[in-house]
Amino acid sequence: MAKRIEVSGLHAYYGQVHAIEDISMSVEPRSVTAFIGPSGCGKSTFLRTLNRMHEVIPAARVEGKVLLDSEDLYGSEVDPVAVRRVVGMVFQRPNPFPTMSIYDNVAAGLKLNGMRGKSRLDEVVERSLRGANLWNEVKDRLNRPGAGLSGGQQQRLCIARAIAVEPQVLLMDEPCSALDPISTLAIEDLIAKLKEHYTIVIVTHNMQQAARVSDRTAFFNIAGTGQPGRLIEVDDTSKIFTNPVEKATEDYITGRFG
Amino acid sequence: MSLAKHGSAPTSLTSVSMGRKVKDRLVQVLVYLAFALAVIPLVSVLWMVIKNGIGRFDLDFFSFSQNGIGPRDAGGGAYHAIIGTLEQVLLTSVMAVPLGILTAVYLVEYGQDRRLARTISFFVDVMTGIPSIVAGLFILAFWLLLLGFSFSGFAGALALAILMLPTVVRSAEEMLKLVPNELREASFALGVPRWRTVCFVVLPTALSGIVSGVMLAVARVMGETAPLLLLVFVTSSINMNPFSGPQMALPVFIWDQAGQPNDTAIARAWTAALTLILIIMALNLTARLIARLRRPASR
CATH class of the missing domain: 1.20.5 (Single alpha-helices involved in coiled-coils or other helix-helix interfaces)
Structure with a gap:
């Protein structure tokens, strides 16, 4: 049930600040698309426009179109809350709900949207935790607080929480930047597995990670401080990393940036 | 080495x-x-209150009123005042706590930097500075003189609510601000609407802090005397109904008894002070216990 994302002419602003300028690209279903680029180039901002999380920040606004299988996410009739149920998100720092147990964290999205029935919830929690490769580690302590897990486990818990609501698309904003290499590997394996069912977009600062996990890569850059971020190039990952069209992309991935 | x-x-x-x-x-x-x-x-x-108050800390004190007992008589008790204080403070809390917490939720979760939020915030600050006697006079002028109601525990509770409201708003606001924004975003990203996020993620996270803030506000209000003198008046008999007729309250009882030139009355005042401290302590402990039990949620 993964969906295709088609972005055209997208601009995002924070008040008067023009954060990203005129982005058009498409994201294929059941694939991993990586966003790379220097800090402040608008990768995360762009990612957040894909599930209307950008506008949660006061004075932030978006112009342009984001089509999810031909439906415009920014249509006037569209409820941002409904968009976020279809396009899930995992954040840079693991953020389990501190007042909730492991079980409740995973069930949160469903419970808070009014789903009842213990056996159904049990089933979803187990499926989601298995899906996030965490079930075996926590199955005996589902009632313990989620904040008691290690950083890598917490991040997988957050992934389980995100996939429990069965989104079509999963956005990941540097999901491994706060984790050690072992946990990173666990998450990367998980991404490879999740790609069979979901459309995945991942922001990463780690070029090797982009090369390892993604099918397509988009490179973003800024002309200078205060300038809006721009999409420089998007193509198959193998092409971006071996034979990019733009010189800026080549400079960045070979470390000749700046 | x-x-x-x-x-x-x-x-x-x-x-x-x-x-x-x-x-x-x-x-x-x-x-x-x-x-x-x-x-x-x-x-x-604490030492003075316990030393002087323990003498009359007996069953009589908690089961009798002052009805028919003169200042020189031994015996008598503060049953009527304890009932009055508990009822008045309960009414006050019922009015001020939900209103205060909802105001704080508006200020932190919805108001952001809007003009309305800034205005409310300013007036909450102004309210914090209202002396208790002024709150009492306001209700006296409005509720008793203008609308024509007579002395009652409820009139006192109205004035106490004015005093309690800003304290509750401020402390709840501080606690809500401490809830990391990441938790709100995590909840939004699951497709949870804002109001559910507030009810099931933000408020539970801030709960123990809000509870301590509310308890401080209750403690402050429980010791107020001036507005009660104006609005609830003084009585030596039991009045269970806070909506009609004068009632006694512990701080007013202390003021009344301590003003008498007799050892028996002064001993009663000390014991009433001890009782007031104990009630506040007990409430505080129960609230903390509830907050702690609710903390690490289980299935």
């Missing part, structure tokens, strides 16, 4: 200069001294 054993010159790793040692000790002494100074009034108040 081994350097010292070999008797070589002390290195910077092993020795602390004399000046630093002296300074360290000096600051340590100052800190302990400040702590002791802060504790002295607290302990002495």
Whole structure:
């Protein structure tokens, strides 16, 4: 049930600040698309426009179109809350709900949207935790607080929480930047597995990670401080990393940036 | 260690200069001294109240009113005042706590930097500075003189609610601000609407802090005397109905009894003070216990 994302002419602003300028690209279903680029180039901002999380920040606004299988996410009739149920998100720092147990964290999205029935919830929690490769580690302590897990486990818990609501698309904003290499590997394996069912977009600062996990890569850059971020190039990952069209992309991935 | 054993010159790793040692000790002494100074009034108040109040801390005190008992008579009790205080403060809390928490939720979760939110915030600050007697006079003018109601526990509770509201708003606001934004975003990203996020993620996270803030507000309001004198008046008999007729309250009882020139009355005032402290302490402990039990949620 993964969906295709088609972005055209997208601009995002924070008040008067023009954060990203005129982005058009498409994201294929059941694939991993990586966003790379220097800090402040608008990768995360762009990612957040894909599930209307950008506008949660006061004075932030978006112009342009984001089509999810031909439906415009920014249509006037569209409820941002409904968009976020279809396009899930995992954040840079693991953020389990501190007042909730492991079980409740995973069930949160469903419970808070009014789903009842213990056996159904049990089933979803187990499926989601298995899906996030965490079930075996926590199955005996589902009632313990989620904040008691290690950083890598917490991040997988957050992934389980995100996939429990069965989104079509999963956005990941540097999901491994706060984790050690072992946990990173666990998450990367998980991404490879999740790609069979979901459309995945991942922001990463780690070029090797982009090369390892993604099918397509988009490179973003800024002309200078205060300038809006721009999409420089998007193509198959193998092409971006071996034979990019733009010189800026080549400079960045070979470390000749700046 | 081994350097010292070999008797070589002390290195910077092993020795602390004399000046630093002296300074360290000096600051340590100052800190302990400040702590002791802060504790002295607290302990002495508690000690005085317990010493003088324990004499009349008997069954009579908690089961009889002052009806028909003169200031010179022994016996009598504060049953009517305890009932009055509990009812009045309960009514006050029922009015001020939900309103205060909802105001704080608006200010932090919805108001952002809108003009309305800034205006409310300003007036909450102004309300914090209202002297209790002024709140009492306001309700006296509005509720009793203008609308024509008579003395009642409820009229007192209205004035107390005015005093309690800003304290609740401010403390709840501070606690809600402490809830990390990441939790709200995590909830939004699951497709949870804002109001559910507030109810099931933000408020539970801030719960224990809000509870302590509310308890401080309750404690403050429970000791208020001035508005009650104007609005609830004084009585020596039991009035269970806070909506009609004068009621007694513990602070007013203390004021009334301590003003009498008789040892028996003054002893009653001390015991009433002790009772007031104990009630506030008990409420505080229960609230903390509830907050703690609710903390690590289970299935």
